[in-house]
Amino acid sequence: MMAYLIANAANLAFLLLIFTVPLNLIVKNKIAQLVLMILFSIFVLFIPIYHTMTVVNVVRGVIGDLSISGLLFLLFWAFIYFTKLPIDLFNRKFCLVIVLIGLVLYLSVLDIFPLDIYGFGYLPRGFLVVIFLLCILFLRVNYAFALIWLVALIAFLVKLQNSANLWDYLIDPVLWLMCGYKLVFYKKSCRKF
Amino acid sequence: MKIRIKSTYLLYTLVLCFILVLIYSKTFHVLKPKFKLENNLKQQNSLGYPVFESYIIPQPYFLKSSHSSAFTVLNNGDLLAFWFAGSHEGKPDVKIWSSRFTQNHWTEAKVVVSPQMLSDGLAQHVHKVGNPVVYSAANGVLHLFVVSVGAIGGWSASNIDHLQSTDEGINWKNVKKLSLSPLLNISTLVRTKVIPLEDGGFYLPVYHEMIYTYPELLRFDDKGNFIGKVRMTSKQGLLQPALVTLTPDIAYSFTRNKGYADTILYMQLSHNAGVSWSEPRATNLHNRDSSVAAALVGKERVLMVRNPSDRGLLVLSASDDGLHFKDIAVLENKLGKEYSYPSIQVHDGLIDILYTDEREKIKHIRFNEAWLDKVTKL
Numbered sequence A: 001m002m003a004y005l006i007a008n009a010a011n012l013a014f015l016l017l018i019f020t021v022p023l024n025l026i027v028k029n030k031i032a033q034l035v036l037m038i039l040f041s042i043f044v045l046f047i048p049i050y051h052t053m054t055v056v057n058v059v060r061g062v063i064g065d066l067s068i069s070g071l072l073f074l075l076f077w078a079f080i081y082f083t084k085l086p087i088d089l090f091n092r093k094f095c096l097v098i099v100l101i102g103l104v105l106y107l108s109v110l111d112i113f114p115l116d117i118y119g120f121g122y123l124p125r126g127f128l129v130v131i132f133l134l135c136i137l138f139l140r141v142n143y144a145f146a147l148i149w150l151v152a153l154i155a156f157l158v159k160l161q162n163s164a165n166l167w168d169y170l171i172d173p174v175l176w177l178m179c180g181y182k183l184v185f186y187k188k189s190c191r192k193f
Numbered sequence B: 001m002k003i004r005i006k007s008t009y010l011l012y013t014l015v016l017c018f019i020l021v022l023i024y025s026k027t028f029h030v031l032k033p034k035f036k037l038e039n040n041l042k043q044q045n046s047l048g049y050p051v052f053e054s055y056i057i058p059q060p061y062f063l064k065s066s067h068s069s070a071f072t073v074l075n076n077g078d079l080l081a082f083w084f085a086g087s088h089e090g091k092p093d094v095k096i097w098s099s100r101f102t103q104n105h106w107t108e109a110k111v112v113v114s115p116q117m118l119s120d121g122l123a124q125h126v127h128k129v130g131n132p133v134v135y136s137a138a139n140g141v142l143h144l145f146v147v148s149v150g151a152i153g154g155w156s157a158s159n160i161d162h163l164q165s166t167d168e169g170i171n172w173k174n175v176k177k178l179s180l181s182p183l184l185n186i187s188t189l190v191r192t193k194v195i196p197l198e199d200g201g202f203y204l205p206v207y208h209e210m211i212y213t214y215p216e217l218l219r220f221d222d223k224g225n226f227i228g229k230v231r232m233t234s235k236q237g238l239l240q241p242a243l244v245t246l247t248p249d250i251a252y253s254f255t256r257n258k259g260y261a262d263t264i265l266y267m268q269l270s271h272n273a274g275v276s277w278s279e280p281r282a283t284n285l286h287n288r289d290s291s292v293a294a295a296l297v298g299k300e301r302v303l304m305v306r307n308p309s310d311r312g313l314l315v316l317s318a319s320d321d322g323l324h325f326k327d328i329a330v331l332e333n334k335l336g337k338e339y340s341y342p343s344i345q346v347h348d349g350l351i352d353i354l355y356t357d358e359r360e361k362i363k364h365i366r367f368n369e370a371w372l373d374k375v376t377k378l
Helices: A002-020 A030-046 A055-063 A068-083 A092-109 A128-141 A143-157 A173-184 B007-027 B115-122 B369-377
Strands: A048-050 B052-056 B065-073 B079-086 B095-102 B110-113 B128-136 B142-149 B158-165 B173-177 B188-190 B202-208 B214-220 B226-231 B238-245 B251-257 B264-270 B281-286 B293-297 B301-306 B313-319 B325-333 B339-347 B350-357 B361-368
Touching: A030 A055, A048 A055, A055 B115, A068 A143, A068 A173, A092 A128, A092 A173, A128 A143, A128 B007, A143 B007, B065 B339, B065 B350, B065 B361, B079 B128, B079 B350, B079 B361, B095 B128, B110 B142, B115 B128, B115 B142, B115 B158, B115 B173, B128 B188, B128 B202, B142 B188, B158 B188, B202 B238, B238 B293, B281 B325, B293 B339, B293 B350, B301 B325, B301 B339, B301 B350, B313 B339, B313 B369, B325 B350, B325 B369, B361 B369
Parallel strands: B065 B128, B214 B238
Antiparallel strands: B052 B361, B065 B079, B079 B095, B095 B110, B128 B142, B142 B158, B158 B173, B188 B202, B202 B214, B214 B226, B238 B251, B251 B264, B264 B281, B293 B301, B301 B313, B313 B325, B339 B350, B350 B361
């Protein structure tokens, strides 16, 4: 049951990546955009492209799974996309914090830093203080993401993902790249949430 | 100064603290590790005379390339071996094959893991498979770790899949991908043998390969759940750590050297059961980017199997201090051929070594301590 949930949550997360595609550049009509999304969803989730593997299976095989935070963030983004709520999900301070966390984390894996910061996520006893401070920081710079991390921590507690590392619930390369892109090409379109 | 506390912020902080305390309490029970010493003392060596035997594991004729064997000793003394074989290393037709050594012969090899089986089990595309490592846990469960690669990339884009068997390797289930790196979870590989712990858990030695190469230890609990890892050194170019446990706290680790700066075979020492490791120390041996295997025989004699120069020469060496080795036997010596990737197990007074034979087959040699004593005196 848990494996089924995990696999489908992973599939959903990849499906939500469609919201990163600027569909309005392809078609202007909202209904046409919705139809395009449904067709795209059917294709990536159900049509085998290599043996029995679908697009999502192949992509997951290459880049692994997204984090719970990434999944919730994309869900939030999808919600904003449809409701047109005036929420600046990618405010500059938030993007900067995520980019910095990702930089430190990913460079430590490449042994650029002497500390194995990713390794702290396996037995995060002392490291929980840092997580607490980061959550409080997000509370100041992006309230929505602070809530997302809270849910991700609960997900870690009940082992909702197939990972023993807390970091895998909090951040992933897709979220990091999105924030990096938004930071470089930042254009404030709506108010801070 | 006027202090204003937003009720929502306060509520968030309280809930956050509560969750963090729960996470803390959940990880609090993890014990400090202690090595479980291997069954390497003289027990059934009552023969008294030297024994040396060799075998080739039978496999189907169409397998052109076989490499990277690993094996474990089952409770009844049988050996269970795994290796990858197919048309050529890295091709999609390469699968993990297995054979059992029982009543002094190897059974015909059979497929246990294929890329398609992993793809189906993980719901993720697996393009090719590589190095297997097997471990027979104290509770009878067999753990098989296999290097796999998705749709693109070479071995640097690998990750490790974990399978378990409760019927001595007949059926494999619970396939999981170990989550070991935040960078797309790639570039961690496995090769060398598992080290058991007293709490029923074990250490799996692994190595990171992309950009920087370094060895790591993965810790598993008694239920086979992966719970943490230790980076053994930041010295560039060391991989495939082969561990030898001396006491419940002390162990050596010998690593393959990629040869960026030198070709010295390095040793690291741990005094706290693998929690931390000394800086690499140079032994008197050389290693030219080839996997090594090591084991303890008796109380302090460390045996090492390695390729000192090219992979056509496979040598058995021994040491009493982990730093100064003496070559005691040449196991293979044919220029232009490959005898590599040894794995070793010591049990019941017997020493078993498996290695790649001319890149086509897997060879098994077995000898006892009397043979070892004889060649050491020569």
